[in-house]
Amino acid sequence: MSLLFEPLRLRDLTVTNRAWLAPMCQYSAVDGVPNEWHLVHLGARAAGGFGLLLAEATAVVPEGRISPQDVGLWDDVQVAAWRRITEFVHEQGALVGVQLAHAGRKASTYRPWSPVQGSVPAAEGGWPTLGPTGLAFPGYAAPAAMTPEQVAAVPEQFAAAAGRAHAAGFDVVELHAAHGYLLHQFLSPLTNQRTDGYGGTPGNRARLLIETADAVRAAWPDGKPLFVRVSATDWTTGGLEPDDVAAVAKELGAHGVDLVDVSTGGLVPAEVPAAPGYQVPHARRVRQLSGLVVAAVGLVTSAEQAEQVLVDGAADAVLLGRPALRDPHWPLRAARELGDAVAWPPQYQRGAWR
Numbered sequence: 001m002s003l004l005f006e007p008l009r010l011r012d013l014t015v016t017n018r019a020w021l022a023p024m025c026q027y028s029a030v031d032g033v034p035n036e037w038h039l040v041h042l043g044a045r046a047a048g049g050f051g052l053l054l055a056e057a058t059a060v061v062p063e064g065r066i067s068p069q070d071v072g073l074w075d076d077v078q079v080a081a082w083r084r085i086t087e088f089v090h091e092q093g094a095l096v097g098v099q100l101a102h103a104g105r106k107a108s109t110y111r112p113w114s115p116v117q118g119s120v121p122a123a124e125g126g127w128p129t130l131g132p133t134g135l136a137f138p139g140y141a142a143p144a145a146m147t148p149e150q151v152a153a154v155p156e157q158f159a160a161a162a163g164r165a166h167a168a169g170f171d172v173v174e175l176h177a178a179h180g181y182l183l184h185q186f187l188s189p190l191t192n193q194r195t196d197g198y199g200g201t202p203g204n205r206a207r208l209l210i211e212t213a214d215a216v217r218a219a220w221p222d223g224k225p226l227f228v229r230v231s232a233t234d235w236t237t238g239g240l241e242p243d244d245v246a247a248v249a250k251e252l253g254a255h256g257v258d259l260v261d262v263s264t265g266g267l268v269p270a271e272v273p274a275a276p277g278y279q280v281p282h283a284r285r286v287r288q289l290s291g292l293v294v295a296a297v298g299l300v301t302s303a304e305q306a307e308q309v310l311v312d313g314a315a316d317a318v319l320l321g322r323p324a325l326r327d328p329h330w331p332l333r334a335a336r337e338l339g340d341a342v343a344w345p346p347q348y349q350r351g352a353w354r
């Protein structure tokens with residue numbers, strides 16, 4: 001039996017394997033409501049054998065959307081639409097989490113395949129953005145520096161969305177504190193130049209994330225796991241480094257976070273040395289220093305490579321993004337390559353690789 005197809009227990013949940021679907025924005029919703037596209041995207045991959053699927057960055061408030069087409073969890077219409085999807089995923093024997101997000105200064109942008117890029121103007125459905133300070137992401141409109149009241153509202157916004165995530169049937173909540181979105185903007189000295197209790201020292205910069213984790217943990221059932229996605233490095237001098245982020249991860253563990261999902265970058269434009277498994281050493285470092293359960297992600301493409309990440313002790317689970325866009329049945333194929341017998345959906349049994 002490979003490690004990739006060994007179950008993983010987190011609180012009251014047992015995930016059937018360690019090949020998980022990475023959160024991937026589909027930029028295909030209207031008013032934050034997931035639709036047939038999201039059902040098919042997640043449903044196909046649940047049937048394809050992923051043990052846990054993380055639904056895309058899901059805005060906790062409308063102004064926290066990356067693009068006007070992002071999904072959300074700020075109202076009950078969205079809860080009902082998500083419920084249909086979580087039920088289908090559960091019928092396939094998989095679990096499903098939601099990545100709760102606020103894009104901060106990177107909100108209100110055109111989706112990637114739009115012929116124009118940058119900030120969406122109000123006339124086209126855009127909105128004014130918020131950030132820890134008024135510094136703009138290069139090429140985007142400048143955000144307004146958040147008032148103390150606006151900062152204080154954030155943990156409650158995430159907690160309210162977590163309550164709705166539970167009502168929608170999600171098994172896991174992941175806080176998006178990576179890729180240059182709001183919680184990451186507060187964490188990094190490059191984007192947080194506040195002079196109040198939420199800026200300056202590492203402890204102050206981590207305060208909003210810790211308070212958000214506390215608020216979400218209180219609103220999210222004890223038996224359900226809480227994940228946080230971090231960027232282990234900003235890939236820029238003066239930015240966050242893996243050991244800084246590992247220290248935050250360790251503290252998150254003391255605040256009820258069960259797993260850290262280790263990505264990198266996204267805060268500021270930077271040269272990223274992308275190569276096979278390039279973020280795995282960061283996952284290993286965070287795992288070593290924090291003692292937490294860790295997921296690795298990024299250019300892990302083959303079954304053998306994913307298995308090696310686990311055998312090496314760099315991570316406890318592997319998230320697949322683009323490989324899962326190319327092959328929704330990546331885990332079923334991987335099981336065959338590793339010599340593991342896994343259940344196929346009965347409807348597809350005649351196509352099983354034996």
Ligand SMILES: Cc1cc2nc3c(=O)[nH]c(=O)nc-3n(C[C@H](O)[C@H](O)[C@H](O)COP(=O)(O)O)c2cc1C
Nearest residue numbers: 022023024025056057297298299300320321322323
């Ligand atoms: C289409 C697309 C959408 C993405 N959306 C998100 C997202 O919503 N949240 C997030 O944390 N990462 C997002 N990512 C990053 C992936 O989760 C993953 O970390 C990245 O693609 C590297 O893994 P891979 O090499 O397996 O694709 C996205 C990636 C892609 C390709």
